[in-house]
Amino acid sequence: MTAPVQRGTIERAAVVGCGVIGAAWASRLLLNGVDVAVSDPSPDAEQILTEVLANAITAYDELGFPTDQQGSYVMAGSIAEAVADAQFVQESVPERPDLKASVHAQIEAAVGPEVIIASSTSGIRPSEMQKGMTHPERLVVGHPYNPVYLLPVVEVVGGEHTTPDVIDQAKAIYSSIGMKAIHVRVEIDAFVGDRLLEAVWREALWLVNDGVATTQEIDDIMTHGFGLRWAQMGLFETYRVAGGAGGFRHFIEQFGPTLEWPWTKLMDTPDFTPELVDKLVAQSDAQSGMHTVRELERTRDRNLVGILRVLEANEWGAGTTIAAHRAAPS
Amino acid sequence: MTAPVQRGTIERAAVVGCGVIGAAWASRLLLNGVDVAVSDPSPDAEQILTEVLANAITAYDELGFPTDQQGSYVMAGSIAEAVADAQFVQESVPERPDLKASVHAQIEAAVGPEVIIASSTSGIRPSEMQKGMTHPERLVVGHPYNPVYLLPVVEVVGGEHTTPDVIDQAKAIYSSIGMKAIHVRVEIDAFVGDRLLEAVWREALWLVNDGVATTQEIDDIMTHGFGLRWAQMGLFETYRVAGGAGGFRHFIEQFGPTLEWPWTKLMDTPDFTPELVDKLVAQSDAQSGMHTVRELERTRDRNLVGILRVLEANEWGAGTTIAAHRAAPS
Numbered sequence: 001m002t003a004p005v006q007r008g009t010i011e012r013a014a015v016v017g018c019g020v021i022g023a024a025w026a027s028r029l030l031l032n033g034v035d036v037a038v039s040d041p042s043p044d045a046e047q048i049l050t051e052v053l054a055n056a057i058t059a060y061d062e063l064g065f066p067t068d069q070q071g072s073y074v075m076a077g078s079i080a081e082a083v084a085d086a087q088f089v090q091e092s093v094p095e096r097p098d099l100k101a102s103v104h105a106q107i108e109a110a111v112g113p114e115v116i117i118a119s120s121t122s123g124i125r126p127s128e129m130q131k132g133m134t135h136p137e138r139l140v141v142g143h144p145y146n147p148v149y150l151l152p153v154v155e156v157v158g159g160e161h162t163t164p165d166v167i168d169q170a171k172a173i174y175s176s177i178g179m180k181a182i183h184v185r186v187e188i189d190a191f192v193g194d195r196l197l198e199a200v201w202r203e204a205l206w207l208v209n210d211g212v213a214t215t216q217e218i219d220d221i222m223t224h225g226f227g228l229r230w231a232q233m234g235l236f237e238t239y240r241v242a243g244g245a246g247g248f249r250h251f252i253e254q255f256g257p258t259l260e261w262p263w264t265k266l267m268d269t270p271d272f273t274p275e276l277v278d279k280l281v282a283q284s285d286a287q288s289g290m291h292t293v294r295e296l297e298r299t300r301d302r303n304l305v306g307i308l309r310v311l312e313a314n315e316w317g318a319g320t321t322i323a324a325h326r327a328a329p330s
Numbered sequence: 331m332t333a334p335v336q337r338g339t340i341e342r343a344a345v346v347g348c349g350v351i352g353a354a355w356a357s358r359l360l361l362n363g364v365d366v367a368v369s370d371p372s373p374d375a376e377q378i379l380t381e382v383l384a385n386a387i388t389a390y391d392e393l394g395f396p397t398d399q400q401g402s403y404v405m406a407g408s409i410a411e412a413v414a415d416a417q418f419v420q421e422s423v424p425e426r427p428d429l430k431a432s433v434h435a436q437i438e439a440a441v442g443p444e445v446i447i448a449s450s451t452s453g454i455r456p457s458e459m460q461k462g463m464t465h466p467e468r469l470v471v472g473h474p475y476n477p478v479y480l481l482p483v484v485e486v487v488g489g490e491h492t493t494p495d496v497i498d499q500a501k502a503i504y505s506s507i508g509m510k511a512i513h514v515r516v517e518i519d520a521f522v523g524d525r526l527l528e529a530v531w532r533e534a535l536w537l538v539n540d541g542v543a544t545t546q547e548i549d550d551i552m553t554h555g556f557g558l559r560w561a562q563m564g565l566f567e568t569y570r571v572a573g574g575a576g577g578f579r580h581f582i583e584q585f586g587p588t589l590e591w592p593w594t595k596l597m598d599t600p601d602f603t604p605e606l607v608d609k610l611v612a613q614s615d616a617q618s619g620m621h622t623v624r625e626l627e628r629t630r631d632r633n634l635v636g637i638l639r640v641l642e643a644n645e646w647g648a649g650t651t652i653a654a655h656r657a658a659p660s
Contacts, residue, residue: 020574077647081393145555146572153554180554186542193551195537197531204565207525212516219564223647224483224510227560232633233626234549234557235534237611237618241626242476244350248614252607277582280566283580288567295564296571302644303562310636316629317553 007328009176010034014086016079016103017093018045021120025058025090026073031149035071037256039063039082046075055297056149062305065326066098079103090142090172092120100129108134118142123193125187126159136161140170141189147297150304152321155191157184180318208283209276216287227307231307232317263304323328337658339506340364346418346433347423350382351450354478355420356403356533361479365469367403369412376405385627386479392635394658409433418503419644420472422450433506438451438464446500448472452524456489461548466491470500472511473521477627482651485521487514508655510648538613539606546617559635562647582630650654
């Protein structure tokens with residue numbers, strides 16, 4: 001079911017919305033030889049792009065990917081100008097349905113009906129965004145994980161009007177820039193990854209709120225425990241191993257019943273009271289305030305590059321996606 | 331607050347219950363020079379121990395830790411025999427409160443009141459286990475993550491009778507065998523890590539149950555996305571970076587409101603109907619059935635060793651715990 005890995009599927013793309021996510025999309029596209037026209041009304045957009053691109057170039061150098069055949073970018077004066085010549089549009093504007101609708105209308109007014117519009121939204125259903133579109137069949141969600149230039153996964157989700165051909169094309173385009181595109185076949189709020197993330201986030205907020213653990217302690221438990229697991233085997237494969245030779249059925253027999261225990265508090269959402277926000281901010285400052293965000297980004301990228309190289313050498317997990325892209329014909 | 335890193339805090343330990351977790355505890359102790367007496371009524375216990383220990387020796391070799399100064403182990407004929415000479419007891423029997431109570435009573439009958447009894451339980455509160463104990467003050471939870479010989483985290487949780495000195499001693503012992511011991515100061519069901527894991531597990535079950543994604547797809551989204559993040563930065567530090575220069579307060583302002591969206595289904599527990607179990611088993615077989623559990627364990631360990639070495643070289647996260655242990659005086 002994996003789309004064939006092939007470079008050069010597209011030569012020109014538009015990135016609409018150039019915050020951290022949009023800039024990282026642009027960086028991935030550029031470093032895979034795609035020319036990118038960028039649209040963003042913010043005066044900071046180009047600076048964000050150049051900073052993120054610099055991080056991405058460093059990371060690709062360390063990963064051993066060529067960085068001397070970059071596409072070129074242009075900051076366009078409008079959405080219409082950015083998308084006019086694009087073969088593919090990646091939209092990453094803020095998560096407001098009204099704003100998305102307005103931006104998609106401006107994009108549609110300036111491109112042919114065959115051009116795919118992919119939204120980076122992490123929460124808005126594609127069918128919702130398709131309402132009012134002239135050619136809703138070419139809209140998909142292409143939901144990435146930051147840093148987009150390094151983390152290979154993208155969730156591809158169609159709405160009720162999206163055609164299967166558009167899903168296939170979007171997957172092929174993402175594959176051509178080194179990503180593992182996973183088609184989420186049922187349209188649900190928050191798709192797959194962010195549902196899992198939200199579950200952890202809610203529970204972690206309760207733990208901080210109730211004074212059970214600090215942000216530092218929770219992060220330490222993750223980075224010294226199950227985070228290391230999940231970099232290389234997911235939830236289900238890890239539990240299969242825990243089940244031993246009896247496989248997954250044995251695991252469920254052994255551990256399934258504990259699900260009945262009323263452990264988590266996820267039934268409701270903690271209120272962001274001023275007290276909780278202050279607590280989170282103070283704990284986060286104590287944990288990470290000695291580093292700038294740029295320093296943390298560089299540390300993160302250096303760690304991710306090292307981990308990806310280990311996984312590539314071991315021919316496992318995300319390393320297989322990196323290896324396939326390294327070997328891909330152009 | 332970190333206990334001083336020092337090898338050789340204990341010379342003799344007892345491991346009561348030698349399934350996968352107990353065997354991995356024994357392996358970590360042995361490879362840190364501690365003699366271990368093992369008690370388990372199963373005829374398979376010694377085989378499990380030797381298999382897990384072989385994996386651990388391979389991993390420590392690859393990690394560059396000495397494996398030629400191992401402690402020695404003995405399979406004891408009874409709990410009393412196993413614990414008679416122990417300075418520390420780690421209990422890892424199945425998660426049944428009645429069984430834990432019986433085992434703890436047998437341990438108490440055979441050791442002095444100063445010997446710490448640490449339970450590997452992932453779900454039973456220490457105060458619950460302290461009921462009926464003769465010296466409840468020396469019981470703590472020491473909850474590890476498998477593979478215990480590689481993943482450095484252990485959650486230390488006291489019950490209402492546990493003395494602060496016992497918490498400190500337990501932390502020092504765990505630290506002396508290369509672990510990062512995190513004291514969970516408020517006693518709650520499932521402590522910290524398993525609350526987060528349970529939240530993900532429930533939501534993932536819903537996703538499979540509702541046909542949104544397969545076990546393979548969910549695992550791919552994890553191992554190609556946020557799993558890579560969490561191997562090196564936890565939830566809170568990752569989100570701090572996402573908030574940019576505005577820090578954690580900005581992140582909450584930007585993303586906190588989406589918590590109000592009714593995304594997750596975690597309010598209730600999916601029933602393990604025969605249909606759901608069959609689906610999980612079939613998908614897991616399709617995903618991982620081409621590998622034996624032993625092969626998966628070796629792959630996992632090779633990946634973890636590689637990741638830990640990257641983090642140690644980068645002086646970050648779990649790598650700092652490995653580095654501190656490598657440099658620890660004995």
